[in-house]
Amino acid sequence: MCGVFALSQANEAAKLTFLGLFALQHRGQESAGITVVNPNGQLVTHKGVGLVSDVFNPEKLEKLGGTASVGHVRYSTAGGGADANIQPLTARIAKEPVAIVHNGNIVNSHELREELEDSGSILQGTADTEIMLHLMARCRNTSFTNRFAEAAALVEGALTSVLLTQHEMLGYVDPLGYRPLVIGKLGEGWVLSSESCGLDLVGASFERDVRPGELVRIDLKTQELHSSFPGEARAKEKQTPSQSRRARCVFEHIYFGRPDSFLWGQSSTVKRTELGAALAQKAPVEADLVMAIPDSGVPIAMGYASESGIPYRVGLIRNHYVGRTFIEPAQNVRNFRVRLKLNPVKEVVRGKRVVVVDDSIVRGTTSRHIIELLREVGATEVHVRIGSPRVSFPCYYGIDTPKRRELLAQSFDTEAMREFLGADTLAFLDEERLTEVMNQGLEGANQQEQNWCTACFSGTYQDRFAQRASQTDGPGGSESKRGEEHGRN
Amino acid sequence: MCGVFALSQANEAAKLTFLGLFALQHRGQESAGITVVNPNGQLVTHKGVGLVSDVFNPEKLEKLGGTASVGHVRYSTAGGGADANIQPLTARIAKEPVAIVHNGNIVNSHELREELEDSGSILQGTADTEIMLHLMARCRNTSFTNRFAEAAALVEGALTSVLLTQHEMLGYVDPLGYRPLVIGKLGEGWVLSSESCGLDLVGASFERDVRPGELVRIDLKTQELHSSFPGEARAKEKQTPSQSRRARCVFEHIYFGRPDSFLWGQSSTVKRTELGAALAQKAPVEADLVMAIPDSGVPIAMGYASESGIPYRVGLIRNHYVGRTFIEPAQNVRNFRVRLKLNPVKEVVRGKRVVVVDDSIVRGTTSRHIIELLREVGATEVHVRIGSPRVSFPCYYGIDTPKRRELLAQSFDTEAMREFLGADTLAFLDEERLTEVMNQGLEGANQQEQNWCTACFSGTYQDRFAQRASQTDGPGGSESKRGEEHGRN
Amino acid sequence: MCGVFALSQANEAAKLTFLGLFALQHRGQESAGITVVNPNGQLVTHKGVGLVSDVFNPEKLEKLGGTASVGHVRYSTAGGGADANIQPLTARIAKEPVAIVHNGNIVNSHELREELEDSGSILQGTADTEIMLHLMARCRNTSFTNRFAEAAALVEGALTSVLLTQHEMLGYVDPLGYRPLVIGKLGEGWVLSSESCGLDLVGASFERDVRPGELVRIDLKTQELHSSFPGEARAKEKQTPSQSRRARCVFEHIYFGRPDSFLWGQSSTVKRTELGAALAQKAPVEADLVMAIPDSGVPIAMGYASESGIPYRVGLIRNHYVGRTFIEPAQNVRNFRVRLKLNPVKEVVRGKRVVVVDDSIVRGTTSRHIIELLREVGATEVHVRIGSPRVSFPCYYGIDTPKRRELLAQSFDTEAMREFLGADTLAFLDEERLTEVMNQGLEGANQQEQNWCTACFSGTYQDRFAQRASQTDGPGGSESKRGEEHGRN
Amino acid sequence: MCGVFALSQANEAAKLTFLGLFALQHRGQESAGITVVNPNGQLVTHKGVGLVSDVFNPEKLEKLGGTASVGHVRYSTAGGGADANIQPLTARIAKEPVAIVHNGNIVNSHELREELEDSGSILQGTADTEIMLHLMARCRNTSFTNRFAEAAALVEGALTSVLLTQHEMLGYVDPLGYRPLVIGKLGEGWVLSSESCGLDLVGASFERDVRPGELVRIDLKTQELHSSFPGEARAKEKQTPSQSRRARCVFEHIYFGRPDSFLWGQSSTVKRTELGAALAQKAPVEADLVMAIPDSGVPIAMGYASESGIPYRVGLIRNHYVGRTFIEPAQNVRNFRVRLKLNPVKEVVRGKRVVVVDDSIVRGTTSRHIIELLREVGATEVHVRIGSPRVSFPCYYGIDTPKRRELLAQSFDTEAMREFLGADTLAFLDEERLTEVMNQGLEGANQQEQNWCTACFSGTYQDRFAQRASQTDGPGGSESKRGEEHGRN
Secondary structure: OEEEEEEOOOOOHHHHHHHHHHHOHHHOOOEEEEEEEOOOOOEEEEEEEOOHHHHOOHHHHHHHOOOEEEEEEEOOOOOOOOHHHOOOEEEEEOOEEEEEEEEEEEOOHHHHHHHHHHOOOOOOOOOHHHHHHHHHHHOOOOOHHHHHHHHHHOOOEEEEEEEEOOOEEEEEEOOOOOOOOEEEEEOOEEEEEOOHHHHHHHOOEEEEEOOOOOEEEEEOOOOOEEEEOHHHHHHHHHOOOOOOOOOEEOHHHHHHOOOOOEEOOEEHHHHHHHHHHHHHHHOOOOOOEEEEOOOOOHHHHHHHHHHHOOOEOOOEEEOOOOOOOOOOOOOOOOOHHHHHHEEEOHHHHOOOEEEEEEOOOOOOHHHHHHHHHHHHOOOOEEEEEEOOOOOOOOOOOOOOOOOHHHOHHHHOOHHHHHHHHOOOEEEEOOHHHHHHHHHOOOOOOOOOOOOEEOHHHHOOOOOOHHHHHHHOOOHHHHHOOOOOOEEOO | OEEEEEEOOOOOHHHHHHHHHHHOHHHOOOEEEEEEEOOOOOEEEEEEEOOHHHHOOHHHHHHHOOOEEEEEEEOOOOOOOOHHHOOOEEEEEOOEEEEEEEEEEEOOHHHHHHHHHHOOOOOOOOOHHHHHHHHHHHOOOOOHHHHHHHHHHOOOEEEEEEEEOOOEEEEEEOOOOOOOOEEEEEOOEEEEEOOHHHHHHHOOEEEEEOOOOOEEEEEOOOOOEEEEOHHHHHHHHOOOOOOOOOOEEOHHHHHHOOOOOEEOOEEHHHHHHHHHHHHHHHOOOOOOEEEEOOOOOHHHHHHHHHHHOOOEOOOEEEOOOOOOOOOOOOOOOOOHHHHHHEEEOHHHHOOOEEEEEEOOOOOOHHHHHHHHHHHHOOOOEEEEEEOOOOOOOOOOOOOOOOOHHHOHHHHOOHHHHHHHHOOOEEEEOOHHHHHHHHHOOOOOOOOOOOOEEOHHHHOOOOOOHHHHHHHOOOHHHHHOOOOOOEEOO | OEEEEEEOOOOOHHHHHHHHHHHOHHHOOOEEEEEEEOOOOOEEEEEEEOOHHHHOOHHHHHHHOOOEEEEEEEOOOOOOOOHHHOOOEEEEEOOEEEEEEEEEEEOOHHHHHHHHHHOOOOOOOOOHHHHHHHHHHHOOOOOHHHHHHHHHHHOOEEEEEEEEOOOEEEEEEOOOOOOOOEEEEEOOEEEEEOOHHHHHHHOOEEEEEOOOOOEEEEEOOOOOEEEEOHHHHHHHHHOOOOOOOOOEEOHHHHHHOOOOOEEOOEEHHHHHHHHHHHHHHHOOOOOOEEEEOOOOOHHHHHHHHHHHOOOEOOOEEEOOOOOOOOOOOOOOOOOHHHHHHEEEOHHHHOOOEEEEEEOOOOOOHHHHHHHHHHHHOOOOEEEEEEOOOOOOOOOOOOOOOOOHHHOHHHHOOHHHHHHHHOOOEEEEOOHHHHHHHHHOOOOOOOOOOOOEEOHHHHOOOOOOHHHHHHHOOOHHHHHOOOOOOEEOO | OEEEEEEOOOOOHHHHHHHHHHHOHHHOOOEEEEEEEOOOOOEEEEEEEOOHHHHOOHHHHHHHOOOEEEEEEEOOOOOOOOHHHOOOEEEEEOOEEEEEEEEEEEOOHHHHHHHHHHOOOOOOOOOHHHHHHHHHHHOOOOOHHHHHHHHHHOOOEEEEEEEEOOOEEEEEEOOOOOOOOEEEEEOOEEEEEOOHHHHHHHOOEEEEEOOOOOEEEEEOOOOOEEEEOHHHHHHHHHOOOOOOOOOEEOHHHHHHOOOOOEEOOEEHHHHHHHHHHHHHHHOOOOOOEEEEOOOOOHHHHHHHHHHHOOOEOOOEEEOOOOOOOOOOOOOOOOOHHHHHHEEEOHHHHOOOEEEEEEOOOOOOHHHHHHHHHHHHOOOOEEEEEEOOOOOOOOOOOOOOOOOHHHOHHHHOOHHHHHHHHOOOEEEEOOHHHHHHHHHOOOOOOOOOOOOEEOHHHHOOOOOOHHHHHHHOOOHHHHHOOOOOOEEOO
16 A cells, blocks of 8 residues: 655645645555656655654755655555655666656566566665656666556556656556546646545645546647557557456545545545445444444444434544554453543443444454453444454455454354354455445446455456465355355344 | 543553553644653653654553553644643643643643742743642642642642553542543553543553542552542541532534544534434424534534435545645635535535534634535525534633634624525533533532533633622623524525 | 863754864763753753764754853763763852863762762762762852852862853862863853864864863853962961962873864974974984874874984874774783784884883783784884873872772883883883973963873872872882983893 | 675575675765575565665664675765665576676676567666676576676776576676775685775685686585686687786775775775885885875875884864854855865974875865965975875776766876966876786786786776777877876976
C-alpha cells in the first residue's frame, strides 16, 4: 500500500503536494517524499523516513517551491525499509532527469531484476519502482510515453505509477486496474491522486478515474492531457483480443481507502454501509446493541444497525495518540496490546448482548482480544459479523498481508474460527453478495465480466499465482467456499 | 488542562507511568515528564517537550526503572512553554528531594509569588506548581503532610496535586474539587490518576475518587494509605462551618475526559448520551439525519438520534494524522483549516436536512466553517444542536479558554450566533437540564448543595472572580440566562 | 576552569559574545551559554552542552541579538554536568531579572548551601554560582552593587564573576585574585574577558586587568565604569589591615591560558619561553635535540633550546581532530591513547638523544607513554625537563586536578618519578626560580609580598585548606621541597 | 583529496578502520564511511556527512563489527556534496555485492558517463567512483581482478582505489602514481592506507607502497597477497613500450600529508625541513626571527631557521576549535577571518624584522591578511618565503584548487604578488631545487625520468590537459618560469 499524488501546474507545488500526501497518509506511514520541477527546470527531491509531517517542514517546502511535482507515501516493503527504496526514485534517462512513484506490486520483479543485472545494470535498492526506471533506460525509444509503455508491457502485476520529467507528467494504471488513481483539476493544471480525498484538501475538483490500461500524458507547458491505451493498441496490432476483465482491489473500498474517498465512481462510506446492510440480511442475530471495531468497522456496523433495527452504540474508544514506540510492561496486563489502542466503555457494554462488526479477519488475534475484553467488562453475548468473506489467500498486488499460514481462515473453518475468537456466533458476508454490492454504480465496468480482484477470498489469481495458489490449496481453499456462519448452537 | 499519574509501588514504575500518561495524553500534549524513586532511594527525573512518546523511549524508561513514580502531561501554560515549567518540578526541601505535579490553576499565584520573592526566594519558572514547592520549603513543619497542608491552605483555586518523596506519596484535591483524581490498586501498590482510563491500561482496579479537600498519604514502605481533610480539621479548630459546596468542572465529562473514563462515579459516554437525549427533548427538529462533529460530539449526537428517532450518520471524516506542523497554501483553499482535520462525506450529506451536534461553542469559527462545508457538498438544511449552555465567561481554574472578548457568546445573542454560524436553527442545552443530568449518580454529592462549577456559563465564580465577573458583566452575562433557541424564520 | 566574556554595549551582542567565547574555548568545552539584554530590556538566555559552536548557530545568534550580554564556557564540575549547572544562571532578584557567570571555586559552598536551604531557599543545581544568586536574593540592600559586595563577603575561595541586569553589568575578582579578568574597550562599550585573546577576536582594545578585590560597575545606559574595592572599604571601616597578599594562579600562564594571551601585564608565550630558559640554566643536559610535548610545552621547549644551544625539533605530531568520542580497539595497540593524540616523527627522533620538555607532570601516565613511544621509534636517550615544580597538592580554586593520591609527586620522589617515567634524567624548575620569573613585570604586584598561588607545589594554601593540607602532609609534602633532579646513574 | 583505509582481516574491522580514517581525517572532512564484510559474508555500510567521529559512534562500530573492511574520508566534490556521492559506494556486480573507495580524479569521466548512460546505465551520483562500478558491471570478465583491470584501462587520470567483495580485496594505483597508497601488516591480515600514519594508530607495521600501475589482490580467506601490473602486461601484449614516467603529487609531501607520514620512502617532516633549508640558501634575508604560518609551514620554517641561523619563534597561535560554523559579525573587525584561526603573539613580533614561511600561495588572501596583522602588532619588516614554486595552474588530479583565474600567480608576477601581499620581500623555491630535494631517497624512482607531477607550477600536464593548458597559457605560464624573487627596492 502506498499513496501517490502529483500536480502538473501550481504556484507552490511542494506545499500542495505535501497537503495531498497528508490526506493520503493512511496509505503509508513509513516514508514520504516529493520531487518538484523548479523554475529552472531542475528536478529537486526531498524525502525521508516517517510521516509526511516528520519529513517536511514549512522551510523545506518553501525551499522546494516547484511548479509541478510528484509525491509518495509508503507503507512497507518487500525488501525492507532501506533508504534507497524511499520514493520518488530519481534517475537520468536519455539525458533527462526523471522522478517516478508507484503504488502496487510487480509480480515478475525477480526475473526482471536478474535480466537487468546480467546485462550490466546496477540497481540501488529493492523497490519494484527502480525496475521501471531501468527498463525505461534500456529502451531505444525516444519519447518517454513510448519508453514507459514499452517498460510497462514487460511488467506483470499491479502498477499504478506517475512519472515526472522537466517537460511532462505520465500517469498509468495497469490493464487489470488493481489500484485506483483519480484525475482532478486545479486551476489550469491537473492533479493525479490515489484517492479523491487528496483532491479535496487542495481544493481541486474531481474529474474522473484513470482507467485500467490507460496512460495519460500531461504536457507541462500547454497543460494538455492526452490519453492512450498502449496495451489495447498492442493487442490490436497483434490482432489478439483486448482485455476486458478487471481486478480492482475490493479492499480499497472496504479497508484502505479513507471513508470520505470516492473511487471508481463510488463512495467508500456508502459502500461500507451497504455491505453492513447486506450482512444484516444475510446473518441476522438477536442482540441489544451493534458496535464497531473502530475505525474501518464503523460504517459497516451502522449499516448493520440500520437494517437490523438494533441500536448502534460506541462501545470501544480508540486512543488517537498511538505512535510508533511500543512499550510493553514486563508485568502481565491482560489484553495489553489491544488496550493500548482501544478501551471498552464498561457502562455501555455491561450486561448487554452485543454485535461486534469489523471489515475483515486476517490473523484474528486482535479480534480475539477485543472479544475477551468485552466479556471482561460484562458483555453477556458477543456476536461477530464481518463485512467481507474469509481472507484465506495472500495478496501479491501491493497489500502487506501476512504469510498464508498466518491467515486464520487458511487453517480454520468458520466454526473453528468462532471458537478461536471466543464469539457466540460468527458470520461473514459471502463473495456473491459482496460482488453484487460492489458492482452497483462501478465506473467504467462491464457488468458481464469480472470487475474485482477477490483472490484473497477465493485464491483465484489473475496470473502466474493462479497455479501456485491451487497447488498449495488444501482444505483451507475449498473451505472458503463453504458456508460461513456457525452459531454456538 | 493537565494529566497526572502516580504509582506507589511497582517493579517498573517508569514504564507503567509512561503507559498511564499515554492514556491521559488527551489532557496535555505540550510536554511530559516522569520522576521515579530508584532502588537507591534517589529521585530521578526525565522530562521534555512533546508527546509522551516523543519524550520517552524504551531505553530511557528502562534506565529510569523505579519503584514509585509520578508523571505529568501538560497542555499549555499561563507563562509560556518554558522548559523551567515542565513538570514534575523537583527540589530539595528539608534536605529531602521531592517531586511535584499539578493539575489546575492557582488564582492567587501572583500575590504568593510576590511575597516569596520579596523574602529572598528565587523562582525558576512561571508555573503555579513551583509556588507550592516554595511555600512548603518556607514551612517550619517537619512532616511533608503538614507542610503540604499548610501550603495548600494559602492557595486559592484549583489544586489537584501529587507529591513524591523517597518515603511517601501525597495526593490532594482542593476543597471545591474542581479537577478529578482517582485512586486505583495495582498489586500491593496504589495508583493516582487524573482519569480512570489511566488505570485500565496498566491493569489497575478502580477504587474510588480522591474527595474534595482530601489529602491522601501513602507510605512507600508499608503501602498504607492514610486519608485526612486538613481544611475541615482547620475549620473545626476555628469553629467555622466546613465547606459542603463543590465546584466540579462540568467540562471534564462533556469535553476533556476520554469517553471511556469514569469520573465522580459516572461514565462520560453515558453522561454525554444522556445530555444528547435531553437536548433532543428540549430542542427537537425535523431532519433526515443526525451527525456529530468528531470526536467529542459523537455520544451527544447518538443520544440525540436515539431520542429523536432520526438516524445517526457519519458525515465528517477526521484525519488521524493531524500534527503540529501547520502548513497553509498561499493560494486560497476554501475552509482549508477545517478540511485539514475534517472532510465531509459528500454522498451522505448531499440533499439532506442535517442536525449537527457538538459539545460546546467557544469561538465558533470552526463550527462556522464546518457548516459552510456541509452546505457546499449539498446539505439542504443545517440545524446546530449544542450539548451544553452558552460559554460566556472565561475559566480561571485550569482550562485554556480564550479571552472573554473572543467568546462568541459574550457579544452575540443566540440569534446572532445562529446567523454568524450560518445555521438554519441553533439550540443549546440549558443550565438547569444540564445540572439535572449531571447530578444523577454523582459520587459523594450533596444533592441540596451546588455540585458543579458552571462559571463559564453563568459567570458565577466561587471566589475572587465573582466580583470581577459581575463588574464587567454586560449584556453577555444576562444574555446567557435567556432563551437559547432561535429559528431562521 | 571556565571562561567568562561580557559586553556592555554592542549592536549584535550575542554574535560578538559567541566569538569571545570561541576564543576562550580552551578554558571549557563542556557547556556554553549566553544571556543578552534585548532591546525590550528583557534578559534572554540560550545555553547547552558542548562546544560554543555546537550550542550556537547563526540563526540562534541572530534571534538572540542583544545590546549587552554575558557568556560562559564551562570545563567540568564538582557536582556533575547537570543542565541546571550550565551558566549563565538566571533569576529574578528584587523584581529584576539577572544573569550571572563565574570562574573559580567557592570553598565554603557546602556551609552556605546548608544555611540557605535551612531557611527555605530552593537551589536547583550544584553550581557555586547559584549560591551567589541566593545570597544576593537574601540581602536587604537595594542596589545590586551592594548586594553583590555583601554576598561576595560571605564567600571564600576563587570568585571571578560577572553579573548582568537590564541596567548594569558588574565584574568582580576576589581579593586574592586567583583568576584573571581583563577589561577591554569596543566602541563606546566595555568588554570583560577571562583572557585578552577574547578581546582580539572581536576587535576590542585591551585596557587593563580587573584588580584583586575590585568590583567594577558599568552603567548600561551611560557606559560609565565605576570601580570600588568593597573588601578594603570594609577593612577600613573595621580598622583591620587591608589585604596585600595575592594568590594569582601560576598555571594560568603556564598551562591554561592561550599562548597569545596577555594576563596581569605579561605575555604567556614570553613567560613560558623565560621559564624554559631558566630551566636550561638550572638543569642542563647534553643532547642532540630539544622537543616539546605539544601544545603547552612548545614555548618552554623553545626557551630551553635557545638557552642551551641544542636545536629545537618537532618530534611529535598532534592530531587536530581528537574529539569527544573515545573508541579503543579490543586488541592491544601499544600506547594507544597517546597515539590517538600524538604520533612521533620517526625520522626526526631515531638515533637521537632527546630533551623532552613539558609544562608540568600531574599523573605522569601520558608522559610515560610518550617516552615509551619515543624509545620505540629509536630515541637513544630521553631527558625530561619540566617547566614548573612538582605538583604535589590538589587545587581547591577552580582547577580540576586529580585527587591527591593520584598526583605522581605525592607518593614518588623525583628519582622514583624518573624511574616510573622511564626517562634517563628528569628535572623540574624550582619554586624560587619560577616565582622570580613570574614576578618580573607583574601588573599591580607588590614585590615584597606573595603574589602567586603555589599551593599545588608547596601545600601552602591561603585559607581553611592550610591546616587540612599540613595534617595529611606526609613524606610527599616535605619531599617536594627537596632537590628535584636525579640522573639515572 | 580523500583518504582511503582498508583491512583484510581483523576481529573488529569497523573499529580499526574508524581509527585508520581518524588518522587520515586531514585528507577529508566532508563525509566518512565504512563498509565491512560481516561474519555472514554480507557487506554492510554505514556512512554520512561530517567528521569520522560525527558519523560513527561506539554503538554503530560495535554493530558493524566486521572481519574485513574498507573506509573513506572525503574532502569535497566536483559535483557537490550529495549523499549519493559519499563513499564507499556499493553495488551488486555479477550477483556479488561490492564496495569501492577512491582517491584522485578521473579526467575522462564526462565521456565515460555519457557512454554509460547512452547504453542504458543509470548513475546515481556525480562521483568518479561510480563510473568504475558501472564499467566493471559492463565487463564480460568473470574475475573481479580482470573486471577491475579492464575498467581501469578505460580511465585516465588519478585513480587510487580499493575494492572489497565478500572474498577479496583489490588495491590499485594508476600507472603515473599520482596519489599514495601504502601497504601494512597487522597480524595475519593486510592494511591499505593513503598514508603511513593510518598504520601507526592501529599498530600495523609499514611494509611498502603500492607501486604505480600495481594491482594487489588479497584473498580474504588465505590472506595471500598477489601483485600484478595490468598496464604493463597489456603493453607487453601490444608490444608498446611500458610507461616509466611518473607523476607523484609533490603536494602530498609539502601540504596534504600529515608531517609524521612516510610516503614513497620518505618522511614528510624531513622533506619539508630540507625544502626550508634549500629555500634559505636560495633566498636569504637579514631578519630577527623566522616564524611559520601554522601548521604546514612549521617544518619548512624550522629548516629555514636552522640553515640561516635566524632564531625560530612562534609568532602566530592557531585556535584548535575552529569548526564548520562560520559566524561573522556585522560590524567590521579587521582581518576577522584570519583572526578566527590565527592570533599573533604581539610580544614576540613587536619591533621585529620577521621572516614568514609558508608552504605555498594559492589565492594569497589569507597570507595578505596575516601580513597585515603582523604589521598591526608591530612587525617592522615582513619577508615572505614560500617552500614551493608559484602555483599558476589548476590541478585536475584530485586536489580542489580554485579556478585558474583565482590563482594569484596566474595574473600576477612575483613583484606584483609581493605588492598585493604587502610584504617587504617575497621569494619562492624554484622548481629545479624542489625536484632535486624531492628526488633524494624516492622509493622505486627512476632518477633519469620524471618522477613528480609539477603541473600546477609549470602547466606541463601528462595528458589531455597538456594541450588545454598551453592554449590558454598566456603570460602567467611563461611568467612562472621566470625569476621568482623581487625586493621592495
